[in-house]
Amino acid sequence: MELWFSEFHSTDFKVDFRIRKQLFGQYSDYQHIQVFDTYEFGRMLVMDNIVMLTEKDEFIYHEMIVHVPMAVHPNAERVLIIGGGDGGTLRELCRYDDLKEIVMVEIDSLVVDVAKVYFPTVATSYDDPRVTLLFEDGLRYVRRCRNMFDVIIVDSTDPFGPGESLFTKEFYGNCSHALRDGGILVNQHEGTFYHNDAEEAASTYKKTSPVFKNTFVYQAHIPVYPAGHWLFGFMSDRYHPLNDFDPDRWNARNIKTDYYNTDLHRGAFALPNYVYRLLHDGVLLDQTFRRVIGDTIWPPNGDTLNTEDEDRVDIDFSEIEKNG
Amino acid sequence: MKRAEVRRFALDQTKAPIHDALLDYRRRRIVSFDVPGHKQGRGNEELAAFLGKQCLSVDVNSMKMLDTLIHPTGVIMEAENLAADAFGADSCRFMVNGTTSAVQAMILSNCSPGDKIIMPRNVHRSAINALILARAVPIYVNPSVDKELGIPLAMSVKDVEAAIREHPDAVAVFVNNPTYYGVCPNLKEIVRIAHAADMRVLVDEAHGTHFYFQDALPVSAMDAGADMSSVSLHKTGGSLTQSSLLLLGPSMRKDSGYVHQIINLTQTTSASYLLLSSLDITRRNLALRGEKIYERVIEFANYARDEINQIGGYDAFGEERCDGDAFFAFDSCKLPFHTIKMGLSGIEVYDILCDEYDIQIEFGDMLNCLAILSVGDRPVAIERLIAALADIRFTYGKEPARHLVNEYIPPVVVMTPAEAFYAPSEQLPLAECEGRIASESIMCYPPGIPILAPGERVTPEVLAYIRYAKEKGSRMTGTEDGAVEKLYVLTEK
Numbered sequence: 001m002e003l004w005f006s007e008f009h010s011t012d013f014k015v016d017f018r019i020r021k022q023l024f025g026q027y028s029d030y031q032h033i034q035v036f037d038t039y040e041f042g043r044m045l046v047m048d049n050i051v052m053l054t055e056k057d058e059f060i061y062h063e064m065i066v067h068v069p070m071a072v073h074p075n076a077e078r079v080l081i082i083g084g085g086d087g088g089t090l091r092e093l094c095r096y097d098d099l100k101e102i103v104m105v106e107i108d109s110l111v112v113d114v115a116k117v118y119f120p121t122v123a124t125s126y127d128d129p130r131v132t133l134l135f136e137d138g139l140r141y142v143r144r145c146r147n148m149f150d151v152i153i154v155d156s157t158d159p160f161g162p163g164e165s166l167f168t169k170e171f172y173g174n175c176s177h178a179l180r181d182g183g184i185l186v187n188q189h190e191g192t193f194y195h196n197d198a199e200e201a202a203s204t205y206k207k208t209s210p211v212f213k214n215t216f217v218y219q220a221h222i223p224v225y226p227a228g229h230w231l232f233g234f235m236s237d238r239y240h241p242l243n244d245f246d247p248d249r250w251n252a253r254n255i256k257t258d259y260y261n262t263d264l265h266r267g268a269f270a271l272p273n274y275v276y277r278l279l280h281d282g283v284l285l286d287q288t289f290r291r292v293i294g295d296t297i298w299p300p301n302g303d304t305l306n307t308e309d310e311d312r313v314d315i316d317f318s319e320i321e322k323n324g
Numbered sequence: 325m326k327r328a329e330v331r332r333f334a335l336d337q338t339k340a341p342i343h344d345a346l347l348d349y350r351r352r353r354i355v356s357f358d359v360p361g362h363k364q365g366r367g368n369e370e371l372a373a374f375l376g377k378q379c380l381s382v383d384v385n386s387m388k389m390l391d392t393l394i395h396p397t398g399v400i401m402e403a404e405n406l407a408a409d410a411f412g413a414d415s416c417r418f419m420v421n422g423t424t425s426a427v428q429a430m431i432l433s434n435c436s437p438g439d440k441i442i443m444p445r446n447v448h449r450s451a452i453n454a455l456i457l458a459r460a461v462p463i464y465v466n467p468s469v470d471k472e473l474g475i476p477l478a479m480s481v482k483d484v485e486a487a488i489r490e491h492p493d494a495v496a497v498f499v500n501n502p503t504y505y506g507v508c509p510n511l512k513e514i515v516r517i518a519h520a521a522d523m524r525v526l527v528d529e530a531h532g533t534h535f536y537f538q539d540a541l542p543v544s545a546m547d548a549g550a551d552m553s554s555v556s557l558h559k560t561g562g563s564l565t566q567s568s569l570l571l572l573g574p575s576m577r578k579d580s581g582y583v584h585q586i587i588n589l590t591q592t593t594s595a596s597y598l599l600l601s602s603l604d605i606t607r608r609n610l611a612l613r614g615e616k617i618y619e620r621v622i623e624f625a626n627y628a629r630d631e632i633n634q635i636g637g638y639d640a641f642g643e644e645r646c647d648g649d650a651f652f653a654f655d656s657c658k659l660p661f662h663t664i665k666m667g668l669s670g671i672e673v674y675d676i677l678c679d680e681y682d683i684q685i686e687f688g689d690m691l692n693c694l695a696i697l698s699v700g701d702r703p704v705a706i707e708r709l710i711a712a713l714a715d716i717r718f719t720y721g722k723e724p725a726r727h728l729v730n731e732y733i734p735p736v737v738v739m740t741p742a743e744a745f746y747a748p749s750e751q752l753p754l755a756e757c758e759g760r761i762a763s764e765s766i767m768c769y770p771p772g773i774p775i776l777a778p779g780e781r782v783t784p785e786v787l788a789y790i791r792y793a794k795e796k797g798s799r800m801t802g803t804e805d806g807a808v809e810k811l812y813v814l815t816e817k
Contacts, residue, residue: 137703143711165704165711169681173715 005036005044007051009226010194017044017051023118028110030162035118041224043118045086047111048161053086057223058122062088063260064220064268065232069151069184070096071250071265072239076150077101080178082138082166083188084155085111087123093153094125095255102131103149105142107162109135139165145178152179154187159200167200169207172235176211182238189217192275193227198284201231205279213237217279218268220259231275241269335409337611341399342604345390346382346597359385359594384597393418393595394588403604410611411536411555412546413571415580419554420599421591423530423568424450426554428457430526430570433579433586434496434552435460437742441526442487443498445735446476448528449765449772449802451498452741456778459742463491467503468650469732473641473662474691476732476773477650478502478509481517488521496524501532501545501553504687504771505694506658507651511548519549524575527553533561534657534698537614540622542653551575552583560621560657560698563606567599609699617699621657624706625697628659631710637666637717659695661713663688667722670694671796673713676720681712687770690796733789736781744779749812751805754790757782760813765802768793774802782813 003019017038024035034046042055053061066089070076077100081089085106093102106112112133115123126133134141138156152175157163165171166187175185189204191197209215212235222230234241247262277283356363365372365380372380384390391398400418408416419426427450435441437459443451445464455462465483467476484497497518502508511527518525527545529535533555535544545553553571557563570587572580610617632640639662643654663673674688685695695709738744738761749763760782765774775793776786794800800808 137707139707139711143714162704165708168708168712170683170708170712170715173719174711177715177718 005038005046007046007049010196013194015224017041024114026110028108030108031157033108033110033114035114044224045114045119047157050158051224052157053088053119053122054224055119055121058086058088059257060220060222060259061225061230062092062122063257064218065089065153065155065186065188066092067250067255067257067260068218068232068234068241068265068268069153069186071247071262072234072236072241072245073150073182073184074244074246074249076184078149078180079103079151079153080105080142080145080149082142082152082154082156083107083163084153086115086119087112087126089153089155090125090128090131091122094128094130096253099130102128103134104131105134105136105138107135107137137165139168139171139174142171142178143174145174147180148178150180150183152183152185154185156188158190158197159204167204167207169211172208172211176237179237182236184234184236184239185212186235187233189231189233191226191230192278193229193285195284195286197226198278198286202278202282202284204233206282208233208235211235214240216241216269217271217275219271219275220268234269242266333409333611335406337406337410337608339402339406340601340604340608341402341406342390342597342601343608345399346384346601349384349389350381356384358387379598382597382601385594390597393420393591393600394593400600403600403607406611407569407603407607408571410607411569411571412544413553414574414577415572417570417572417584417587418595418600418603419568419570419587419591420566420595422450422566423528423554423556423559424448424453425587425591426568426570427451427528427530428454428590429583429587430552430554431455431460431496431498432458432589433583434524434526440491440494441496441498442484442491442494442523444476444479444500445777446503446732446773447498447500448530449767449769449774451528452765452774452777455741456745457742459740461740462737463487463494464735464737466734467732470645470651473639474664475505475507475660475689476503477507478652479514480650481510481513482649484514485517488517488523492521494523496526496551498526498528499545499550500528501535502542502653502655502658504531504773505660505692506531506655508542508653508655509650510648510652511543511545511550515549524552525550529553530556531559531655531658531696533557533559533610534614534618534621535655537610538618538622539615541618541657542655546571546573549573557603557606560696561606561610562699564599564602567603567606569603618657621697621699621701624701624703625657625659628695628697628706628710629661632659632661632713635710635714635717637721638663638713639665657697659697660692661695662692664691665724666717667724668716668720669796671793671798672720673716675797676716677709677712681708681715683709683712685709687768689768689771689798690793733775733783733785735777736783737779738781739779741778744814748815750815751810751812753810754787754808757811757813758784758787760816763812763814764804766790766800766808766811767802768798769801776811782811 004016006014006016008014020037031048036044038044044054045052079102081104156166159167190201192201214236216234217231362368386392391400404416431454435458440461442463444467446467465479465487515525527550535541551573555569558565558567629640632638663670670688670693673693677683744763762776766776767774
């Protein structure tokens with residue numbers, strides 16, 4: 001018997017992972033948490049049936065969410081992580097010796113427990129003396145903070161579920177008050193290829209751009225995330241992600257990475273046209289690639305067959321039979 | 325008597341007869357040659373796709389197995405009896421035309437033309453409109469006003485006493501329990517003095533469903549011994565919008581048939597089974613689990629009050645303002661907060677919450693906002709509201725400006741609402757109406773409490789208030805003129 005785990009990237013598209021074994025499965029107070037041993041990607045963390053990370057490709061996400069802001073901020077001392085229970089973001093941050101304090105606010109303690117047991121290469125840094133780990137609602141924590149952090153990293157799940165409140169205007173607004181002068185906020189910004197992700201990405205951009213003077217989006221190629229293409233948001237009232245970026249300063253740190261480098265830093269902010277159109281004009285890819293046929297095709301996810309479609313090919317089977 | 329004891333129900337509250345009958349109906353896959361014409365949704369695919377096939381499959385007509393609301397003898401009667409039992413009433417009527425129709429039924433079944441009824445002026449428009457239908461004469465008791473918050477409170481007992489003394493011929497006292505802001509009167513005492521004067525007590529409990537299921541909340545109308553009560557089960561109870569209950573106390577037993585006739589004057593003969601089953605299922609849920617549910621709601625609301633007060637700039641007021649009189653008790657499931665001290669009117673905060681944060685609250689007025697908590701709330705939503713308010717304060721807050729204080733303007737009543745409504749009238753621009761007698765209402769909606777009711781003088785204060793409310797962005801309604809720039813006033817002889 002073969003065991004496969006399916007993840008739906010849209011209503012009508014899914015990817016399958018061949019599973020060696022399920023290692024863990026439990027409902028926490030907030031979500032369903034599972035750990036699988038996959039053939040292709042090693043161990044895989046799944047929450048509410050959505051793939052959070054795999055051993056094989058997690059470095060891409062975690063390097064990109066941490067090193068980009070850290071390479072721009074000239075003297076970050078205090079960093080806040082919202083979410084990030086798997087520990088990967090923390091691992092990357094702890095490689096900066098000059099950081100003085102890292103506060104991590106994760107709503108679900110079971111995620112941390114699971115990570116410590118099943119992902120020892122990811123959850124490496126919980127014992128770092130600079131780390132304060134709090135289990136509470138990220139929005140609740142951040143609204144009580146004023147001028148406290150140089151960098152805030154929002155390493156959240158998708159906006160459906162416990163991460164819901166981290167994709168709201170009130171969250172970004174309160175984050176802007178929680179940042180010190182010159183602070184940088186980086187967030188997990190969803191994908192742009194599939195309809196649902198794309199709508200969230202556009203709405204997140206719309207909510208953050210009025211809050212910060214500089215709002216940018218950068219990208220990374222993450223194989224297990226939908227379309228293998230994921231976005232991060234970069235926001236700051238003072239710093240520009242490229243103009244204020246000093247590659248030599250970062251390279252002097254000698255941090256060994258597998259994905260991030262300072263050339264890639266520049267390239268990551270160059271976006272495909274369709275992504276740019278989505279963020280700035282709210283145009284979804286589905287609207288540009290489909291010829292306008294009729295209401296039954298747009299919006300997607302409809303289940304009605306459009307019999308008025310002029311391109312429909314009716315095969316006359318009797319003719320085929322007759323002609324052999 | 326403690327309500328916990330009353331709540332040992334006489335009937336089996338695990339039953340839901342309308343719900344069960346609809347399940348049975350669905351199971352039998354009845355072929356329908358009756359209305360409604362969509363026939364279990366088949367005739368309207370788009371609607372079925374939108375609302376769900378399950379939903380349309382029970383949008384059906386009255387029939388033998390499903391009983392009929394205009395003359396219940398089967399499952400509807402059983403369900404009404406269960407509801408009466410759950411709410412501690414002698415009998416109960418399911419209402420599908422909203423609580424508006426329940427309020428009308430209370431007034432119409434007690435007031436003949438010319439009868440006096442004592443009521444606070446800050447009633448909902450449905451009560452004023454019922455006065456027009458009944459041609460009844462309102463004896464207004466001016467509610468006390470909290471000057472700091474700028475909100476009307478409940479009626480004080482001594483004001484009701486005075487009204488009863490002055491108008492011993494009044495037939496009933498009409499009471500809000502609670503008001504929109506969650507303020508409750510000393511209902512037991514009002515019932516006592518009204519009954520002593522041989523007057524009935526009719527209670528508008530549009531916002532009081534939860535009082536029946538939690539001892540920590542103010543006393544409900546039925547527990548206080550009132551004669552009738554209109555309960556919006558849909559507001560905080562969880563049934564579908566427009567579904568409601570009319571409760572009758574034991575004193576109404578001999579008149580319950582008459583009350584039903586009155587209801588049938590205006591209530592639809594095609595009662596929606598979606599609404600009826602929602603009443604049935606909701607009643608069962610509240611009877612079985614209401615106590616726990618509302619305990620949680622109160623916890624949420626109290627938590628939110630504390631947190632909002634810690635932000636600074638807001639005053640999320642509550643029980644601490646109870647004064648043993650016109651603010652006798654507070655409904656702690658309500659979450660009103662005073663906003664003007666940070667330079668923003670309630671309407672402004674209401675609009676910012678909706679436009680910028682995708683958060684919809686119940687209403688904002690000149691000085692306050694009101695958020696309503698109910699069976700459907702979750703911690704994440706409460707956190708979002710609090711955080712949004714914090715962000716609003718730091719982003720939009722400013723020095724408090726001069727503002728209009730009066731949230732309640734005592735009316736100058738010249739004639740009854742019915743007289744004014746049916747009298748010859750003319751439509752004039754608002755600015756030219758000063759000194760004239762209004763023949764229609766004008767109000768902000770929500771809350772729907774008329775600033776001006778038919779039969780009242782259009783005073784400069786009223787006009788100033790309307791101008792101010794419009795300027796602040798209140799949604800005005802009540803006039804025949806859709807733009808609410810013209811008002812019908814009585815023609816001058």
